[in-house]
Amino acid sequence: MDVTEKLIQGQNLTREDYVQLIHQSTDPLAVRRLREAAVAIRRSYYGDKVYIRGLIEFSNYCKNNCYYCGIRRDNLNAHRYRLTKEEILDCCRQGYALGFRTFVLQGGEDPHFTDERMADIIRSIKEAHPDCALTLSIGEQSYDSYRQFREAGADRYLLRHETADSTHYRRLHPPEMSLEHRKQCLLQLKQLGFQTGAGFMVGSPGQQPEDLAKDLLFLKELNPHMVGIGPFIPHHNTPFAGEPAGSVELTVYLLSLIRILLPRVLLPATTALGTLDPEGREKGLAAGANVIMPNLSPIKNRKQYDLYDNKICTGEEAAECLGSLEQRVQRAGYRLVMERGDAILLS
Numbered sequence: 001m002d003v004t005e006k007l008i009q010g011q012n013l014t015r016e017d018y019v020q021l022i023h024q025s026t027d028p029l030a031v032r033r034l035r036e037a038a039v040a041i042r043r044s045y046y047g048d049k050v051y052i053r054g055l056i057e058f059s060n061y062c063k064n065n066c067y068y069c070g071i072r073r074d075n076l077n078a079h080r081y082r083l084t085k086e087e088i089l090d091c092c093r094q095g096y097a098l099g100f101r102t103f104v105l106q107g108g109e110d111p112h113f114t115d116e117r118m119a120d121i122i123r124s125i126k127e128a129h130p131d132c133a134l135t136l137s138i139g140e141q142s143y144d145s146y147r148q149f150r151e152a153g154a155d156r157y158l159l160r161h162e163t164a165d166s167t168h169y170r171r172l173h174p175p176e177m178s179l180e181h182r183k184q185c186l187l188q189l190k191q192l193g194f195q196t197g198a199g200f201m202v203g204s205p206g207q208q209p210e211d212l213a214k215d216l217l218f219l220k221e222l223n224p225h226m227v228g229i230g231p232f233i234p235h236h237n238t239p240f241a242g243e244p245a246g247s248v249e250l251t252v253y254l255l256s257l258i259r260i261l262l263p264r265v266l267l268p269a270t271t272a273l274g275t276l277d278p279e280g281r282e283k284g285l286a287a288g289a290n291v292i293m294p295n296l297s298p299i300k301n302r303k304q305y306d307l308y309d310n311k312i313c314t315g316e317e318a319a320e321c322l323g324s325l326e327q328r329v330q331r332a333g334y335r336l337v338m339e340r341g342d343a344i345l346l347s
């Protein structure tokens, strides 16, 4: 049987099957068949709903030195900032008034935010907004830290694995980081009862179809609640400054594959996709994505959370422009909903 049909019928695919599927990303018939299947699956679980999450980028200090990332430790040109607890709570208050019911606290791995400080911030947000979901995205931490965050009331955690091939992982990260540790963190987060998100960059330097096949196999095995993928975009102050960006088409095609692979997954049309293509997020929704994460950070700091060049942050993706975002989503044929939208796992 054709690999496309095998995937759609829910059969287990081998790595070779996935490689073949990746190669079909340039075949318009296969792209269309998979996009239509993905959209039908999303519709059956979620109707025409698109969920929104308010993204609060609360620190761009990072002790890591990932070769692709604009806020890596060795980028001495980065203008570093961290929000105070009050500023973070203000972002939530403003977001709540706009209708947001999920807040995502994202930051670099910043030692200033000790477990105690994080737990205090988490408790304060949950106390002020008990009806909201709180998502953390603050990288690799110890099991005990994760446990404290969970006990303080955090509901969800995003930690992209970045690539599921260990050789490719080493090409993207300095020697002190490892795929093994990354995967261990993801398993621990699931164990602790976090709704957990993994994900990867598309078109990062050196990425081969075999690596993407491994990403898909890994996602199937991990069965996360959420998956974040976006194209790699070079940042001028990183070792990958001269590398080409990933492809919008391949990213969108992978969104369809992931929707079919993990039918109930919460799948954002990411900022990186919207940065490379003004229609990127609409294309993502049309391929099977069902989440958008507008920027809720203080406007004064937005440009500083500079992961890659030209990152969009003050246009229609911004939280204060919810009206125009809503119109765009509606024009694309969907309905923006404000509910928490917790993920439910299919076993």
Ligand code: 5AD
Residues within 6 Å of the ligand: 068, 069, 070, 160, 162, 200, 201, 230, 231, 232, 233, 234, 235, 272, 307, 308
């Ligand atoms: N291009 C695209 N995505 C990037 N990220 C970091 N740097 C880049 C880049 N240059 C993504 C990583 C990380 C997330 C917060 O941002 O996947 O997990």
